[in-house]
Amino acid sequence: MKKCLLWGPTVKIPLLDIVKMHQPIRAEILSAMEEVVDSGSFIGGSYVEQFESELAAYTGTARAVGASSGSDALLAALMALEVKPGDEIITTAFTFFGTAGAIVRLGARPVFADIDPVTFNIAPDDLEKKVSERTVGILPVHLFGQAAQMDKIDAVARENGLWVVEDAAQSIGAMYGDRMCGSMGTAGIYSFFPAKNLGCVGDGGAVVTNDHALAEKIAVLRNHGSKPRYYHRLVGGNFRLDALQAxxxxxxxxxxxxxxxxRRAAAATYSRLLAESGLYVTPAEVPGNRHVFNQYELRVKRGxxxxAAARLKDAGIGHAIYYPVPLHLQECxxxxxxxxGxxxxxxxxxxxxxxxxILVDEDTCKHIVSVLMTV
Ligand SMILES: Cc1ncc(COP(=O)(O)O)c(C=O)c1O
Incomplete structure (x- = not known):
């Protein structure tokens, strides 16, 4: 029996086996960590700068600024855009808490638009209806590894003079046409939480943008607004990415x-085997886009x-519900x-x-599907 690596019960098939995923590059990871330890360069410095330039190149953006987490990347981006109490930011309630948490931490108000039933991402029609004279920006999320409808979101932003910050925490590598999620808005953020498609060995995140002045401001804000050292033009925080993580x-x-x-191969296998089930709705892929399946998220019909979750649990199969309580109904x-309603x-x-x-072979997919078919 193996332990689920994501705080689950003891299971035979974990939701995500990160240790197994790292196995082929374990020696490389350890040697990179050893190099950092021996360099004595732990905060900022060449390892962080190197990863930032690799990330900018990978995402096709002008600048990447490392951060201590996806949540802090989002906070720093919103701080740089001067979000203030009373501002409204339109986002989705079907996301991880951190999306709206960053808005509320700055005293601003998240205004939740409903989602598209097929992609689970923000519905542009509802988003448009939620714009008010207090709206300053739009915070779409590319959920589960699939792009939101950026053309329509951009059109609403342009018409109303709003910025767009993409929460691409779950969607590095996902494409909207020929553009990568995170690279299309005023800024985009990624999370390197271990369970993300690109995860580090702790917490990490980044902001990417094509706006050099904005990137510079975020870089200063992540370091307590200090530049030069001990001279503070802005009040920021400690939002830095560690050299070890970089x-x-x-x-x-x-x-x-x-x-x-x-991930895509496993998703294709599941979707093929479950296509005729009648009980399960498999995730749709939008033609022309590239879904990177940070999560393979089924819908289970008929209540x-x-x-289905109980059946998987009994069979020792890792699973999760993202997200059981939408943000507009959270107590806080x-x-x-x-x-x-x-x-x-x-x-x-x-x-x-x-x-x-999702990071499982074809036989494992078949076994999981056979268990789901008993529901
Ligand atoms: C959609 C979304 N936004 C924001 C975050 C926050 O990222 P982090 O956990 O790195 O702070 C996450 C990560 O779980 C996420 O999934």
Whole structure:
């Protein structure tokens, strides 16, 4: 029996086996870590700068600024855009908490638009309806490894003079046509949390942008607004990416494509085997875009999601529900005044979604599907 690496119960097939994924490059990772330890250069410096230039090149952006996490990358980006109390930012409630958390930490108000039922991403029509005179920006999320409808989002932003910060925490490598998620807006953020497609060995994140002045401001803000050292023009924070994490990320980045291909192959197998099930709705891929399956997220119909999850649990198969409570119904956001029924498509998704192990071979997919078919 193997332990699930993502705080799950003891399972035979973990939701994500990061140790196994690292096995072929374990020696390279350890040698990069050893190099950093021997260099004595732990904060900032050449390892961080090297990874930042590799990331900018990979994403096709002018600048990448490393950060201590995806959450801090988002916070620093919003701080650089001078988000202030009273501002409204339109986003989705069907996402990880950090998306809206960054908005609220700056005293601004997240305004939640409903989602597209097929992609789980923000619905541009509803987004348009939510624009008010207080709106300053749009924060779309490319959820589960799939692009939001950026053309329509950009059109709303342009018409209303708004910035767009893409939360691409789950979607490095995902493409919207020929542009990478994270690279299309005013700025984009990535998370290098270990379970992300490009994960480090702890916490890490980055902001990417084509705006040099914005990148510079974010770089200053992540270091307590200090430039030159001990002279502070801005109040920032400690949002820095560690050299150790940057060195590991430099080792892993060249392998990202090959891991994506494995994820895509498993997704294709699941989708083929479940196509006729009647109970499961498999994730749709939008033609022309590239889904990188940070999560393979099924919908389970007829109110049977929890029964399917229980069946997987009994069979020792890792799984997860992303996300059981949408953000507009979270207790800490009660003051925003939302109630059940306000975002029907989001609420329905929360009751139906079920994520399956994704970095697994064809036989494992077949076994998982055979268990799902018993529901
Ligand atoms: C959509 C989304 N936004 C933001 C974050 C925050 O990233 P981190 O965990 O690196 O702070 C995550 C990570 O879980 C995420 O999935």
């Amino acid at each position: 060195a590991v990320l430099s080792v892993k980045l060249p392998h990202l494509r090959e891991w994506e291909e494995k 049977k999601r929890d029964a 956001f009660a003051g925003l005044g939302y109630k059940r 306000d975002l029907p498509v989001t609420e329905q998704a929360s009751g139906e979604v079920l994520a399956l192990p």
